[in-house]
Amino acid sequence: MPRLAVLVILLLGSSLAQPTFARAGWTDYARVGELIATGRHYYEVHIPVDNPSGCREDHRYYQNYDAPGSAQMFDILLDALKSDVRVRIYVTGVCNINGYAEISSVGVSR
Numbered sequence: 001m002p003r004l005a006v007l008v009i010l011l012l013g014s015s016l017a018q019p020t021f022a023r024a025g026w027t028d029y030a031r032v033g034e035l036i037a038t039g040r041h042y043y044e045v046h047i048p049v050d051n052p053s054g055c056r057e058d059h060r061y062y063q064n065y066d067a068p069g070s071a072q073m074f075d076i077l078l079d080a081l082k083s084d085v086r087v088r089i090y091v092t093g094v095c096n097i098n099g100y101a102e103i104s105s106v107g108v109s110r
Helices: 003-016 070-083
Strands: 034-036 042-046 060-064 086-095 101-109
Touching: 034 070, 042 070, 060 070, 070 086, 070 101
Parallel strands: 060 101
Antiparallel strands: 034 042, 042 060, 086 101
């Protein structure tokens, strides 16, 4: 394959790839739609709210089980889901391979 063709393929492929880092910031308040405890190294949460991160999945978020505060955030999200309380989350600007935005904080409101 000519070198120019290889270069074009590499450039095209890299322009279509999901960014690893995006924008950080707080979301608005919304109700938790779903909280998923996984067998992988992270849990997932679905909150139908505008996501400032720019990650591919607008309403899907994750946090690693071993991250500081992870268990407390999971408990708050679970309580909010059970009691139908609104939450907001802070996205770090990191996107995982599935396009979910990483979270680092959870706030609760009535």
